[in-house]
Amino acid sequence: MPVIEVENLTHIYARGTPFEVTSLDNVSLEIQRGEFYALVGATGSGKSTLVQHFNGILAPTGGKVWVCGMDVSNKRLRQELWRRVGLVFQQPEHQLFEETVFDDVAFGPRNLGLNAAEVRERVIDALGLVGLDPDEVGQISPFRLSGGLRRKAAIAGVLALRPEVLALDEPAAGLDPVSRRQLMERIDRLRMERGTTVLLVTHSMEEVALWADRVAVLHKGRLAMEAAPRDVFNRAEELRALGLDVPAAVELMLCLQARGLPVRADILTTDEAVGEIAKILK
Numbered sequence: 001m002p003v004i005e006v007e008n009l010t011h012i013y014a015r016g017t018p019f020e021v022t023s024l025d026n027v028s029l030e031i032q033r034g035e036f037y038a039l040v041g042a043t044g045s046g047k048s049t050l051v052q053h054f055n056g057i058l059a060p061t062g063g064k065v066w067v068c069g070m071d072v073s074n075k076r077l078r079q080e081l082w083r084r085v086g087l088v089f090q091q092p093e094h095q096l097f098e099e100t101v102f103d104d105v106a107f108g109p110r111n112l113g114l115n116a117a118e119v120r121e122r123v124i125d126a127l128g129l130v131g132l133d134p135d136e137v138g139q140i141s142p143f144r145l146s147g148g149l150r151r152k153a154a155i156a157g158v159l160a161l162r163p164e165v166l167a168l169d170e171p172a173a174g175l176d177p178v179s180r181r182q183l184m185e186r187i188d189r190l191r192m193e194r195g196t197t198v199l200l201v202t203h204s205m206e207e208v209a210l211w212a213d214r215v216a217v218l219h220k221g222r223l224a225m226e227a228a229p230r231d232v233f234n235r236a237e238e239l240r241a242l243g244l245d246v247p248a249a250v251e252l253m254l255c256l257q258a259r260g261l262p263v264r265a266d267i268l269t270t271d272e273a274v275g276e277i278a279k280i281l282k
């Protein structure tokens with residue numbers, strides 16, 4: 001069942017001025033409940049613009065967007081939309097403003113009108129989901145945390161709302177590889193355990209290979225491809241023409257195949273490639 005439906009969506013910034021920019025041009029797609037859906041595309045292809053339609057920050061210039069059955073243009077549904085769709089922006093740590101990490105993560109649940117015990121339960125749960133210890137960080141200022149921990153605290157603030165749809169715009173950019181992977185693992189677990197629909201905007205094809213059920217490729221505001229990662233990576237030449245690459249593991253396997261080595265054609269991730277090469281070398 002689709003939880004996000006985008007029909008012929010067009011978005012024009014600064015419409016009717018000399019600075020007019022068509023950032024989305026007739027995009028249609030559907031994202032299913034519980035799906036892990038990735039969105040990739042070169043810089044300026046329209047990814048952030050698309051995501052910002054999902055909780056009503058931006059309104060369509062043309063076309064329609066429904067999220068959880070709600071028309072995002074309907075201003076009366078805005079509160080309900082914010083409750084059900086969690087959006088983690090690029091550099092979410094800039095959204096932190098309370099005196100303690102606890103209060104920051106509690107901000108959303110308190111706004112929902114939950115009582116103190118429920119708020120506390122949500123904060124502890126959300127901090128746990130991003131791998132932060134509430135006893136360690138709860139009472140300190142978010143500004144005393146390192147950049148990576150601050151980002152996790154900001155993401156916890158969105159998770160504390162327990163959104164049905166979690167849209168993350170480059171959440172792991174700038175994190176070290178271990179933290180990156182842990183964060184994605186936790187988000188994927190959330191999806192499996194709670195049925196959360198995850199939309200990930202990323203520049204990392206490795207992340208797409210590891211986590212996504214399906215991936216959409218945007219190019220100059222248009223939907224250029226949409227398929228399972230494997231099928232998209234099979235179109236390596238087209239991807240390169242759009243300014244994108246394929247994961248290093250896929251590149252390596254294509255290279256080995258070209259040299260006549262008997263490697264499997266369905267390798268997508270570095271871990272799989274290492275296993276495959278070990279088999280050949282045996």
Ligand SMILES: Nc1ncnc2c1ncn2[C@@H]1O[C@H](COP(=O)(O)OP(=O)(O)OP(=O)(O)O)[C@@H](O)[C@H]1O
Nearest residue numbers: 013014021023041042043044045046047048049050
């Ligand atoms: N507030 C704005 N006003 C005018 N133009 C904008 C605005 N925000 C984005 N744009 C333009 O819309 C187009 C799409 O931008 P968008 O940020 O959605 O792309 P993106 O794919 O998310 O890029 P990136 O990977 O760099 O984050 C770009 O040409 C951008 O310059």
